[in-house]
Amino acid sequence: MDPLDVLRRADRRLVDLVTTLDTTDLGLPSPCTGWDVRSLLSHTIASIDAFAAAADGGDGPSEEELFSGADILGSDPLAVARRSIERSQRAWATITDWQHPVTSVLGEMPAGQALGIVTYSTLIHSWDLAVAVNRAVEFDDAEAALAEKVGSALVPALRPQELFGPEIYTDGAATPTQRVVAFAGRHPL
Template sequence: MDSLELLHRADARLVGLVTGLGMDDLDLPSPCSEWNVRSLLSHTVASIDAFSAAADGGSGPTEQELFSGADILGSDPLAVVQRSVERSHRAWATIADWQAPVTSVLGEMPAGQAIGIVTYSTLLHSWDLARALGRRVEFDDAEAELAEAVGQQLVPPLRQQELFGEEVNPANGATATQRVVAFSGRSPL
């Protein structure tokens, strides 16, 4: 499965979760202990926008804005998420060489690595959102494979910056999704 297809599928899951979101749901706690659903979703959208900017050269949030959790959803979270996702799809569709460098809020990297990071972020935060809403998300094999690979590279250095918690030991027989979220410092159960 190619990078664009995985991105589109992760984004579709996010939009699906937000479609059923009520305004009261935005105040629910999330698995990210410092953030409620509004902060989590604002961060998720900011991440999508930041990596869209890396692909299309447009404006995007700063690193500080990205990790602030500040509200960017306003009164219509679904419209904000859809706009962000549409921009992302347009931006990444222009990439012809996945080895070409792009400059993201995390520094310069190959475009293929950047799209992997934003896909990982959307997958993980969709799991967070589903969990906050009392729903269940399971990654398919391709999503889990991408998430495990990206997580192994991305999480350890960001854990040192306290952007991820310590790895949680998943139970024997844990699903691939449970292993991914446990590695990122979330309780998979």
């Protein structure tokens, strides 16, 4: 599957989830310790902006802004999400050489790796958002495969900074989605 198609599907899921939110949902706790839905969604959208900036060379949040959870949603979270996702989609559609280096908030890396990371982030945080508002999310095979591949390198590298919790044990009956989120330190449903 084309990595851009996986990103598009992850982005659509995020927009679909944001569409269902009301103002009371924004104050609900999320699976991310210390963050409510508003701060989780702000971080998720800031991540999309940060990696769009790596692809298009425009402005994006600093690492500090990205991980602060500071509110960037204002009074219209859906409009903010759509604007960031549209920028991201335009930026990634211009990339023709996935090995070309881009500079992200995580440092310089091949464009394909950066695309994988933002897709992974959107998938994981869409799951977090869905759990917070009591909705189910199941990744399809392509999403789960990308998340397992990207997560296997990214999560261990970021665990020392406490950006991911320890892996949660799952048995052989776990779905691909449950395995992905458990590896990222989330308790699967």
